[in-house]
Structure formats: C-alpha cells, structure tokens
Amino acid sequence: MSDEPLLRVSNLTKYYGSRLGCADVNFELYPGEVLAIVGESGSGKTTLLNTLSANLEPTSGEALYRMRDESWRNIYELSEAERRFLTRTDWGFVHQNPADGLRMTVSAGANVGERLMAVGDRHYGKIRDTALDWLGRVEVAADRIDDQPRSFSGGMRQRLQIARNLVTGPRLVFMDEPTGGLDVSVQARLLDLLRQLVGELGLSAIVVTHDLAVARLLSHRMMVMKGGHVIEAGLTDRVLDDPREPYTQLLVSSILQV
C-alpha cells in the first residue's frame, strides 16, 4: 500500500428533498485497500455508494480523487465528459443485479470488449483475445464467449460483470451487494475470486453489503451505518470482534450460527 490515499471524502451529505440519505461521511481510501460499508436496509449505504461513484450529486461535501496523473480532483466538479471517461476507465461498478451492469442482448465477449472499444480499441482480434483472457480469469468457459449473458447462470453473470469492469485496469471498484441473490456455495466461490483479483491487481474497492461474512472475508476496514450516519469505523477484525456501539453489537450478535 502506498502512503498517499486514492480517495479523500469529507463531510459528504446527501438529502433527498428533506429526507436524509446519508450525512457527514468522512474517510480516506488507500490504494489496495478494501472498505466495506455495512448496515441494515435503509441505513443509507447504497445512497453513499451511488454518491461516491458520482451517480448522485451530493447535497454538500466533497470527494477528492487522485487521478492517474497524480492531480487531486473533486469528482463532483469534473465536467460530464471527464466524469464519464473516469467511470468507464479508472473505475468499475459492480451492480447487485448483473442485468443492470451487463448488456444482456450482446455476447459475453462484446460485454467484456465494450470498455476497450469505448477507449478506442479498433482491432477485433486483440479485443477478442483480451476478452478470452478475462473470461478465463473469472472462470467462465472460453466456449461461452459468443453466448449472451441471458443464457448464463446467476453466478456466471456476476463473474462476467466483474470481468467487464476490470478489463480496463481500473484502480477503484464500487460493489453493491456483489453476492446478493446468489446461493451460498456460489457466493463462496465468488468471494474467493474477488479476493484473489483484488489482491493480484492491487485494486481499491468499496463494497456495500448487509452480510457481515462478506465484509469479514473481503475487506480490510469497515464502516457501520445507521440512519444515514456512520456510527462506527475501523479495521474489520476489530469492529467484528470487539464492537463498541450498541447497534454494532446487536448487528454482530444477530449473525446466524450454524
């Protein structure tokens, strides 16, 4: 991990009219670090993720991002063209429902290749080779490259979505419940894969999840949200083993034991 953070978030607040989405969020994210945002449904974690990924405009506060040229830019002050370029090259966004993040009517190869073509790749053979390489890395069989994601299982779709996001070598990936809706054995395999990829590529990631096990496996640090506020933050193991806030203690103690 480098000494300088990748993302600096200060006093980030988002209101929907008079209703609070999330308030006064402050944190720094370092290269190679995985941050989990946990909390119950309605606690503002998805609002926070959508605001951080510039899908939503915050009501106040700023998020400074260290660009590839080492300059610090407030992501809400980028022009739309710059922001869209950033989100499809240096960032990735893994949706809970793969259908939201994939083009369901074009083949798996084109799904992976789209970002490459968007940044100006115009050599079919090279695009296809890269797509094949990435399908291999996320354990999708090479002979499925020309199949549409419609014919894929839930787990395969999610892995394809991950490949599609990582193909341009992003430095920061946002994930919204990446294992939601998958059965337990598929979840385990996906988590394994994610952990391996994050480690290999030195990615930073912000993962929203309601599943504390996912946070435990993937993340280095975590933030616990309740009612739009961050009530506790710290190293994942510390927060889960020694929760300080009563709400966090409740959350940790409500995990089902088999």
Place this chain on the structure above:
Amino acid sequence: MNAVANYNFAYLDEQTKRMIRRAILKAVAIPGYQVPFSSREMPMPYGWGTGGVQVTASIIGPDDVLKVIDQGADDTTNAVSIRAFFAKVAQVQTTTHTAEASIIQTRHRIPERKLEAGQILVYQVPIPEPLRFLEPRETETRKMHALEEYGLMHVKLYEDIARHGRIATTYAYPVKVEGRYVMDPSPTPKFDNPKMHRSEALQLFGAGREHRIYAVPPHTDVVSLDFEDHPFTIQHFEQPCALCGAEQVYLDEVILDDRGGHMYVCSDTDHCEERREAGHVGVLGMKEAAE
C-alpha cells in the same frame, strides 16, 4: 383558380417551410448532427417518406426538376405517388433521368450516375438514430453523441463478426461524418456508402415520424466504421446486370418463375435504361431483343 380548396405552393404553408429550412441550415452547419424539427402531418402515412417529402417541399422551387426513386426504381408505388404529389401541389417538372434532376428524393438508394454540384439528394429516413437498437434511451444517445462516445457502435460490429465471421451489416451501415458525428445513412445498402464520401451534391435526410433532419454538405468526409483487421467492404456481384450488362453496380434479384429461375438486374432503373439505349445488352436483354 379553384375557390374551394387551394394548396400553398408545395403543400406546406410558408411558416412551416421556414421552420424546416432553419432546421436544414443548422443540419448543414453541423454535418451529421440530428436537428429536431416539428414534423407535420402529411397526406400519406408514416413510413412512406413523410420526412423526405417535407424536406423536398421546403427546398423545391418552381424551376426545380424533381426525380423520385424507391429502391433505385422510378416506377414503384412510393416513387410514382410522391412524384405525382409534387407535380400536383407544386406544378414542377419531373423526370426519371438522374442527370436532368435538380432534386432527387430517394428511398434506400443513391443513383449510380455520379451526382454533380448543384444537385440535392433527399433521403427518406425511418430511424435516424444509429445507436437506437443498442441504447433505447433518447436522453442517453443524445449524451453519447454530445460527448462523442461511440464505442457502442463498434460493439454492434463486434457482434456481427463474432456471429457471422465478418461484418454482416449490409444496409444502414454506420458512418462517421467529418470526423465527428456517427450517422445512420438511412437504410441504403452499404454499397452506396462510398458514394456519400466527398459527394459534390448536397445530401439531406428527413425523418418524419422521428422528427429529425440531418445533412451531409458537399465535399464532406463520410467514413464507414470498421475494425483494423476487418476493414469495410462493399457488396460484390458475381454476374453483371442481365438486361444491360453493367458491372460494378448494385443489382436486384428478380424471380422469373416457380422453378428457381431468377436474374439479376440493375436496381437503378434509369441507369439501366440509359445503358440499353446506348446499345449495351446483357444475357437476357439480348434474348428479349431476338424474340
């Protein structure tokens, strides 16, 4: 003058023509950009060329000579009825000869004869948005045009190659105009795409149902999109036209009987007739003459 009903010259009222001319001027100023305009109801159904008819009605003058083609032919329903329409509401001279026409309204073809400076080619366009079938949201496609995000267009070509081993799009083949806007050249066969490149004629596109006008001014670069390892190619026909023997032209297949008999003839009827008058004969044309 008939006191009961009188059409204004060329059917549309002057204010409407003014509005459409402004849209056309803007379209010419920004080659390939789709300019919204307030499309009017025309006395023909959508899909019959209401966009092209409105463009033609706005630019036509009493001295113009109009030619109308449908799939290259001057004698099909769509072409005949639009030609009759303008003969009636604008009393203009009409022709079937490409060289004599000052305005050519077309559905799906560009004439084989090279167009000259001063001529205007008006296209009837069903769906002006080249990104439409990949991105259904209009707000999003407009943004993509504005920010020049055309990667998606190549996704379509990629899919073609992945499925068919080559770029299988044969009509409405996307082009980039003057290095900026990606444009749908209306459903013309890709055979005609190279003719748009640096054409001496002004090319206007009208989409009535979709309320869009766009244009390619004379001498403008029109480049068909492709991949480095799968370059753009046009259709090639193995035999020449059966009637006039022309090669390097776009041919239509005509079924002759119910036993599999067929022939290939020029899609551009005027071109074919002119060649036959000049003494060129094809395989079947010769037989016809001998009988």
